[in-house]
Amino acid sequence: MILTLLADATAALHFDSLGLSPVALDLGFFQIKWYSLAYIAGIIVGWWYLLKLLDKPGAPMARRHADDLIFYATIGIIAGGRIAYILFYKPEILADPIQILKLWEGGMSFHGGVIGVSLAIVYLARKNGLNWLRIHDYVACCVPFGLFFGRLANFVNGELWGRATDVPWAIVFPRGGDVARHPSQLYEAGVEGVLLFAVLWFLFWRTDARYQPGKLVGTFLLIYGAGRFIIEHFRQPDEGLEHLWWGLSMGQTLCVPMILGGLYLIATAKRRRVRVEPVAGDQSVA
Template identity: 70%
Template sequence: MPLRHYAVGKPWGKALILPSLAAAVPAALPAAGGHIRFADLGLHPDVFSIGFFTLRWYSLAYIAGILVGWWYLLKLLAQPGAPMARRHADDLVFYATLGIILGGRIGYVLFYAPEMILHPIRILRLWDGGMSFHGGVIGTSIGIILFARKHKLDWLRVHDYIACVVPFGLFFGRLANFVNGELWGKPADVPWAIVFERTVPFDVPEPARHPSQLYEAGLEGIVLFAILWFAFWRTKARYQPGKLVGLFVLGYGIARFIVEFFREPDAQFRGSWVEATGIHMGQWLCLPMIAGGLYLVLTAPGRRTRVEPIAGTESVA
């Protein structure tokens, strides 16, 4: 039976305190001996604290993702055939950031913690953690559409350019998950397995686990960025509306679906229809992404039209 974060006295992240599960822990969990212990890495969720103010790595990851993404977006907009001018970038970042925060939080509540609807104040406590990438995608997409309508821009091509910068945020976000010691993987006996803290009831030895956060940082961040970089800079994909965002959605869906096989399932779905299907909630949410991304990629050539430049110096038929 899969386990999630356990702590004494209060839940941590998505944790559920279920002491009765102690007896259900498989006896064959990999031994922790010889593996890296998370506590020995010297990592802490907080960057620093000054009085009542605390800066957390998770917050810094969001800030870094937005700033680096904005910088890279400006580089993309400087190329021929851009769907908007550089002056639009600041406004777009505001809409996208709002979409990330609102969509990510609302998505987390709807997909993973619907009980929070009965406690609205908890929904506002963003510093306690709990964001859904899939919700963030929906929120960001809505923000982009509103932005495009306001400025009379091609909303699908704007999506293409934003898709190219998202891997930065994913990379930093997954590294922050690792630093926080959360969203870890299933028990494993591979040489790089890590013994995280408070993953099982207090009276059960901690097993070594897959550092699935790093798997996701590599696939969703580095690999996905490389694919989109090649498509943008080495092909004419940016002149086929929907192709770049299609590659992103398809690539993320596949990467996340694969990593979920190494990631510990969410405890709140234990005994539910999700567990009965044999795949995780994250994988269920990725299925429409894979289908939608594949559709956008395959139909993109048919949407190729003459693109007049805004930031660049050429138009492409």
């Protein structure tokens, strides 16, 4: 089996031949990396799209709330993503606290980022007397942008590659050994970015889902959780976290509560439907 994979690697596409570099701009004394730009682009485009969603009748918050939310959510993404990554994937970093601050080297957990953003939303909602679940619905529609850009950055960095395979589109990644692998970063970009955005776009703009608190964020959790759970079969898990004693990888384990939570929110969304009074404007929506 090993010999077969090595043979396949000689015929597979080599990552180095793509001419990609983790560095977007190198000024000698300062470098701008695609990984950083991906986060910035995700936040900016997500902010722009959130304002478009808030223009529709029955919005759960005003523009001024959205501006504050972007600030809180950015902190939540960075802090939550980094802390969860260290706790679940690289606890040995705790032995050298300086490593915790080296965000430019990568190492962020989406699951932790979700928790961080959720805490930011709850804080904003309680501070301003808003409906935190409806805000979650609107924010969930914007998250796929960040996921898409982030997975593309993972691919450009040649990191988080997939398992060994002999599929025609397999790629040999420099840090993955002389073995052809699934470009699982692109699989995730397609599912977590394109597919998830398309479904949420349809539900928001073509149905009354936004008036059923929890339905949109529940759909987000379900699709992301199920998609990531499946893609984990093609993605190479972190060393030592591939087969935990209960039979799942760490990535799959963290997706289970997302799937269950998503199913619950979707199943109970209709009973939470009430008359929606918009925060901005004067049009009520039954």
